[in-house]
Amino acid sequence: MDYLDQLEAESIYILREVAGQFENPALLFSGGKDSITLVHLALKAFRPGKFPFPLVHIDTGHNFPETIAYRDWLIDQIGEKLIVGYVQDSIDAGKVVEQKGKNASRNALQTVTLLDTIAENGFDACIGGARRDEEKARAKERVFSVRDEFGQWDPKRQRPELWNIFNGKINKGENVRVFPISNWTELDVWNYIKRENIQLPSIYFSHEREVITRNGQLMAAAPFLNIDEEDVIETKSVRFRTVGDMTCTAAVDSEATALDDIIAEIKASTVSERGARMDDKVSEAAMEDRKKQGYF
Amino acid sequence: MKILKFITAGSVDDGKSTLIGRLLYDTDSILDDQLEAIKKANRKNNDGTVDLAILTDGLKAEREQGITIDVAYKYFQTENRKFIIADAPGHIQYTRNMITGASNSDLIIILVDARKGVIEQTKRHSFLAKLLALKKVLICINKMDMVDYSQEVFETIKADYQVLAERLELKDVDFMPVSALKGDNIVNSSAHFDWYDGPSLLSYLETVEFDEVDDQAWRLPVQWVVRPQTDELHDYRGYAGRVVGNGLKVGDEVVILPSSVKSKIKRIELAGVDLEKAEDGQSVIVHLTDHVDISRGDTIVAAHDAGLVERNVEANICWFDNKALDTNQIYLFQNFGRTTKVKINEIIHKVDINNQEYKYGEPIALNDIGRVQIKAADDLSFDLYQDHQATGRGIIIDPRTNLTVAAVMIESVA
Numbered sequence: 019m020d021y022l023d024q025l026e027a028e029s030i031y032i033l034r035e036v037a038g039q040f041e042n043p044a045l046l047f048s049g050g051k052d053s054i055t056l057v058h059l060a061l062k063a064f065r066p067g068k069f070p071f072p073l074v075h076i077d078t079g080h081n082f083p084e085t086i087a088y089r090d091w092l093i094d095q096i097g098e099k100l101i102v103g104y105v106q107d108s109i110d111a112g113k114v115v116e117q118k119g120k121n122a123s124r125n126a127l128q129t130v131t132l133l134d135t136i137a138e139n140g141f142d143a144c145i146g147g148a149r150r151d152e153e154k155a156r157a158k159e160r161v162f163s164v165r166d167e168f169g170q171w172d173p174k175r176q177r178p179e180l181w182n183i184f185n186g187k188i189n190k191g192e193n194v195r196v197f198p199i200s201n202w203t204e205l206d207v208w209n210y211i212k213r214e215n216i217q218l219p220s221i222y223f224s225h226e227r228e229v230i231t232r233n234g235q236l237m238a239a240a241p242f243l244n245i246d247e248e249d250v251i252e253t254k255s256v257r258f259r260t261v262g263d264m265t266c267t268a269a270v271d272s273e274a275t276a277l278d279d280i281i282a283e284i285k286a287s288t289v290s291e292r293g294a295r296m297d298d299k300v301s302e303a304a305m306e307d308r309k310k311q312g313y314f
Numbered sequence: 315m316k317i318l319k320f321i322t323a324g325s326v327d328d329g330k331s332t333l334i335g336r337l338l339y340d341t342d343s344i345l346d347d348q349l350e351a352i353k354k355a356n357r358k359n360n361d362g363t364v365d366l367a368i369l370t371d372g373l374k375a376e377r378e379q380g381i382t383i384d385v386a387y388k389y390f391q392t393e394n395r396k397f398i399i400a401d402a403p404g405h406i407q408y409t410r411n412m413i414t415g416a417s418n419s420d421l422i423i424i425l426v427d428a429r430k431g432v433i434e435q436t437k438r439h440s441f442l443a444k445l446l447a448l449k450k451v452l453i454c455i456n457k458m459d460m461v462d463y464s465q466e467v468f469e470t471i472k473a474d475y476q477v478l479a480e481r482l483e484l485k486d487v488d489f490m491p492v493s494a495l496k497g498d499n500i501v502n503s504s505a506h507f508d509w510y511d512g513p514s515l516l517s518y519l520e521t522v523e524f525d526e527v528d529d530q531a532w533r534l535p536v537q538w539v540v541r542p543q544t545d546e547l548h549d550y551r552g553y554a555g556r557v558v559g560n561g562l563k564v565g566d567e568v569v570i571l572p573s574s575v576k577s578k579i580k581r582i583e584l585a586g587v588d589l590e591k592a593e594d595g596q597s598v599i600v601h602l603t604d605h606v607d608i609s610r611g612d613t614i615v616a617a618h619d620a621g622l623v624e625r626n627v628e629a630n631i632c633w634f635d636n637k638a639l640d641t642n643q644i645y646l647f648q649n650f651g652r653t654t655k656v657k658i659n660e661i662i663h664k665v666d667i668n669n670q671e672y673k674y675g676e677p678i679a680l681n682d683i684g685r686v687q688i689k690a691a692d693d694l695s696f697d698l699y700q701d702h703q704a705t706g707r708g709i710i711i712d713p714r715t716n717l718t719v720a721a722v723m724i725e726s727v728a
Contacts (some may be wrong), residue, residue, distance in 0.1 A: 019316075019595060019596065020315060020316070020420070021317050021396045023596075024316065024317050024595060025317075026318075026597075027556060027595050027596055027597040028391075028597075030556075030585075030597035031537070031556040031597050034537040034538045034554055034555070034597070035537060035651075036611045037537075037538050038537050038538050038651060061585075062585035062586075062597075063538075063554070063597070064554075065540075065542060065585075065586060066540065066542045066544075066547055066550060066586075067540040067541060067542045068542070070538075122724070142490040150387045150388075150389070151388075151389045154386070157384050157386045157387055157388060158384050158385070173384065174384075176384060177717060177718045178410050178411070178414040178415060178634050178718050178720075178721070179416045179418075180413070180418075180707075180709055180718070180721045181418065181704075181707055182704075183648060183649065183707070183708065183709050184554075185648065185709060185711055185716070185717075187646075187711055187716035188716055189715075191718055192515055199385070200387070201389070201398055203389045203391070203396075205391065206396070293321065312402045
């Protein structure tokens with residue numbers, strides 16, 4: 019077994035533990051490469067059977083249209099169930115208030131929609147594509163990460179996680195976030211996507227797009243970005259290295275049209291993947307703070 | 315290319331996080347924006363260089379206190395290997411976190427401060443390495459810059475440690491002089507160590523190999539039963555699990571534990587591809603020749619070496635909970651997919667982890683290690699930890715809180 023085989027075998031093992039230990043799990047699907055990789059791993063873990071969980075997408079309403087098209091294509095391909103939670107519904111119900119100002123984003127709001135979707139469907143475990151190499155708070159997270167009934171993560175009271183034995187026992191109201199690709203790096207994911215020939219949304223590859231430069235980052239010129247006369251719209255060859263919604267995901271200048279180009283680009287990069295995420299730049303502990311609230 | 319998982323241990327001031335920071339920094343694994351964030355946090359060493367320890371201290375509380383509280387996993391890669399580092403706290407009050415990190419490692423790097431030599435903490439960490447049966451111990455004698463890179467200091471500490479290693483029966487130990495702060499002998503060999511002709515830390519990690527235990531009979535703990543129940547796959551019934559040990563192949567005579575029913579391997583699948591044989595660590599689906607009753611928690615094992623099925627065992631345990639072990643309480647024992655009610659009905663002894671002396675008649679509380687007798691409500695199928703680590707271990711869960719309260723390594727049948 020080479021290292022990708024080792025990573026794959028471990029992730030499949032974790033997915034099967036979720037299936038075996040929980041009554042009502044779900045796989046959180048964002049349309050990004052990490053959750054697409056999870057779906058691929060789930061196919062390997064459970065086929066020819068059905069997935070023992072639905073896919074759940076939290077739709078901020080500010081997604082890249084390519085992501086939504088890809089999501090619907092994928093669901094059609096694999097024939098599994100999709101549940102969508104809409105941030106717009108949380109806004110309409112008055113549960114959250116939309117941010118104001120030029121840099122307003124629904125990134126923080128989606129935590130509320132996520133927690134509501136978990137509660138409504140009674141999910142006891144949610145599988146996510148977070149990796150420990152992404153961010154320093156994530157480096158601390160367990161594979162089975164228990165959240166209290168308010169969805170909160172308490173980094174100081176994490177359960178010891180020994181060997182490959184995962185304790186999925188929870189109290190009523192609690193749920194577990196499970197991260198099967200915890201031990202993968204960004205480069206591992208790309209190498210695996212290439213090896214397995216996994217289809218990705220087109221925005222991961224270089225394309226011509228109208229962008230504006232904001233806070234030193236290239237942002238897709240989408241209507242939700244509150245574009246005004248100060249913003250200069252340019253057309254550039256760009257791609258996205260990480261895919262959140264359009265308000266918080268920056269593009270990078272790139273001519274990479276094939277997986278090999280992308281892998282070469284990542285190897286040569288001097289900026290981390292989350293360097294293109296505005297949501298992480300709020301403060302030193304931006305991720306830790308959001309995770310404590312219930313974010314991934 | 316295989317993955318190497320290792321843990322670094324040392325006390326608060328031994329420069330453990332600095333060593334990891336240095337490994338990451340000198341292998342270009344730290345990117346500009348991460349470095350920028352570190353500079354912004356403005357934590358400096360006394361000599362004005364950037365404090366690399368901050369890279370591994372991922373939590374606010376850790377950065378505030380300047381110590382590592384919980385295990386952080388770090389990743390880096392060279393042409394030759396992918397590495398997973400468990401950066402664990404060294405302080406005695408975080409022993410449980412260190413055991414967590416060590417349980418997911420093949421190798422342990424124990425840092426020794428060249429000015430202090432072998433101290434209580436070194437002994438404690440070495441004992442834990444022995445207890446968990448890690449495959450290799452690397453003693454990095456650090457802060458050599460503070461002792462003028464003296465060979466004599468290095469040799470004295472090495473000799474001291476060898477006495478300890480002998481007492482603990484640690485077999486596979488290597489030694490290396492470094493200065494994590496200055497980067498001496500971390501990635502490149504250093505001119506300061508003209509008396510040392512061994513590898514640098516990185517080249518050691520890139521090339522270190524472990525003795526493979528290839529005579530280990532295979533076991534397949536069943537995690538999940540795949541049953542599509544569609545028209546075309548009406549009779550499909552596959553048992554999914556991750557193989558432990560070697561030699562699983564089509565045609566093998568098997569026994570299902572704990573029921574002891576016999577059958578034969580009809581087919582092995584790896585993600586839809588048929589295999590003639592499977593190797594250690596592969597996540598597969600197997601089919602048997604007979605229709606037998608198998609569910610999650612059962613183990614399919616080689617008939618010629620089926621392991622043990624008993625209700626009473628003796629085990630070493632590490633206690634993680636604030637509430638002390640209660641010999642009257644019912645706990646749950648979880649090993650590979652099976653959860654069984656147990657009582658830990660006798661504390662045989664407790665080990666003073668600083669000097670490894672046995673203590674009798676004392677309770678086992680948070681961070682304590684001891685030998686106990688466990689009585690299970692049903693048959694347990696297992697191996698002894700020294701024979702087959704993967705099937706000789708488990709965890710104890712307190713059913714009242716659902717917390718993981720202990721790590722268990724089965725040492726003998728009681």
